[in-house]
Amino acid sequence: MDHSSAPFTPVVPDARRLGRPLGGWRLRFYTVIFEADTPAGRAFDLALIALILGSVVVVMLDSVPALRARFGPLFDTLEWGFTLLFTLEYVARLSCVQRPLRYARSFFGVIDLLAILPTYLSFLVPGLHALMDVRVLRLLRLFRILKLGAYVAEYGALGRALMASRRKILVFLSFVVMVVVVMGTLMYVVEGPANGFANIPVSVYWAITTMTTVGFGDITPKTELGRLIASVMMLLGWGTLAVPTGIVSAEFTARRIHGRPSTRTCPSCLSEGHDPEARFCSDCGAPLPPRRYGG
Known part of the structure; x- marks a missing residue:
């Protein structure tokens, strides 16, 4: 089955x-x-x-x-x-x-x-x-x-995949934070308050909207060097979207390959979550009642 x-x-x-x-x-x-x-x-x-x-x-x-x-x-x-x-x-x-x-x-x-x-x-x-x-x-x-x-079982599977990937995602997000802080600071130096980059936090905000491909357009670079930096940030944004998606997808696929437990409960020790095709309890070894299929 x-x-x-x-x-x-x-x-x-x-x-x-x-x-x-x-x-x-x-x-x-x-x-x-x-x-x-x-x-x-x-x-x-x-x-x-x-x-x-x-x-x-x-x-x-x-x-x-x-x-x-x-x-x-x-x-x-x-x-x-x-x-x-x-x-x-x-x-x-x-x-x-x-x-x-x-x-x-x-x-x-x-x-x-x-x-x-x-x-x-x-x-x-x-x-x-x-x-x-x-x-x-x-x-x-x-x-x-x-x-x-x-x-809906897929919600639970997705939640477990996110939990299993949390460290990798956290490391990736810390890398993204470092990139936007460095690039935002660089844009503040290159463009300055005269072009809308009033301070470093505002410049970091611009870096976040650019790297996440949102690009509100409320702050835009005016110099050639600033536009070159913005182009690099836009290209990095594609990779930013792809990496966490790949991490979670790989974990999701790995968990699906290993199968999914059911809600079958052992009548002896009351432990649940046994494999759908299991015949004996994995905790106490008692025989499990046959699984009933159908509507």
Whole structure:
């Protein structure tokens, strides 16, 4: 079986950190919500992705004044419907793990809370507009789109590739910083305040916009030597874009070659993340239940 055929692998804390329940309705809830290798788990993830995307679309449409004036009540009803469904999901997640506070303090636990909190705040605190515009709370609902990272496996794979490449990227960025500081200082000496390069920080700003190929055009060299330096910076900019892309792509490819773990959980020691085709637990050696495929 091709490992890449399973599109969803939740990026949540492992069972040992959250405390996987041993049986009963909590175990059934846990299997559906936190494990994606069962038909019910995949169906739950797909439904949740549809709700997240739907809620984000409603928030975006609600920000258009003409649509708000015409469909305002409908948008409000849909928003409260999404909020109630996400609230039930959040409560279900907390209730089916043995350490709910640990999940609540995790990254995705905080995102789950941010997904529902703005709607309740705008309702419970009518005078909140005296402190901030209610539209700010509406924009905070867009945090729901971050919940997608928990259900699309490629997000997790990209995050792991970035983490594994962080030292190489940090070394590369330090080299870029040195280049823009040196070139910016050189341009300050060559062009000077008369041509818009008022000081070294402004010249470094020009070097950054030039090297990243943005080139706002608010500061431009006027001398021949300055234009030659600018040309070199523009050519360096192409390499600047290519190097970090190659670093992350190489790490991403290496991790994909080595395969991807699933959410299969050992019934004996409760450790998860076993290979999709594994027959025994890699931690305690106990037999793993057969993996169930299909919708």
